[in-house]
Amino acid sequence: MRPDPDLARRLALAEHIQLQWYPSWTSAWLKAVPASAVLESIHREALAEADADPAALVTARRAIVQTFLEDHFSLCTPEDAPYCTFVDGTWRAIDRAEMLACADRLLATARARIVEVEAEEAAERAEAEQGGWLDAVSPSRLADRMIDLDALRRWFTAELWADAEPTWFTNTGPGFTGEPAVVGIDDHVITILWLP
Numbered sequence: 696m697r698p699d700p701d702l703a704r705r706l707a708l709a710e711h712i713q714l715q716w717y718p719s720w721t722s723a724w725l726k727a728v729p730a731s732a733v734l735e736s737i738h739r740e741a742l743a744e745a746d747a748d749p750a751a752l753v754t755a756r757r758a759i760v761q762t763f764l765e766d767h768f769s770l771c772t773p774e775d776a777p778y779c780t781f782v783d784g785t786w787r788a789i790d791r792a793e794m795l796a797c798a799d800r801l802l803a804t805a806r807a808r809i810v811e812v813e814a815e816e817a818a819e820r821a822e823a824e825q826g827g828w829l830d831a832v833s834p835s836r837l838a839d840r841m842i843d844l845d846a847l848r849r850w851f852t853a854e855l856w857a858d859a860e861p862t863w864f865t866n867t868g869p870g871f872t873g874e875p876a877v878v879g880i881d882d883h884v885i886t887i888l889w890l891p
Contacts, residue, residue: 702859715841723805727886784866794863
């Protein structure tokens with residue numbers, strides 16, 4: 696069997712995403728892992744039984760997402776990630792249009808946060824320059840952090856999936872007050888985009 700170059704590219708992108716560092720509470724976060732790192736025999740059995748039944752596939756993938764959140768999410772995120780919120784949350788399946796809307800709302804909030812931090816830092820630098828103490832200003836809180844929201848959107852909504860259409864889940868809905876997140880999962884990749 697020949698290696699699948701699309702799959703190799705997707706898994707390499709997931710690994711690249713895992714290596715990104717994000718500003719603590721300012722920006723959106725994206726993490727992606729190979730599904731093979733999460734799948735247990737019970738998941739493989741459920742996927743095999745789901746076969747061509749869309750509802751059964753959603754149920755099987757929701758169970759995989761829960762295992763990812765319970766056993767793997769904390770391994771690829773910092774201590775201040777919303778682990779309990781996600782594990783205890785209700786994850787409902789959504790279609791691509793709702794996923795895009797959720798992701799875009801999340802990224803718009805992140806963009807506003809980044810603009811606010813940049814404005815605060817610019818004001819501080821201007822004051823420091825005027826006062827002659829520019830050399831005492833700390834480096835930007837955003838320096839060396841992943842704040843390219845266009846790349847996050849592109850990776851999450853398209854590049855991680857090639858021609859596959861994953862199953863999408865979100866923890867948002869009526870009355871939701873926690874950290875918003877969207878999860879995508881197919882046979883090879885599990886990814887989560889969230890706003891701390």
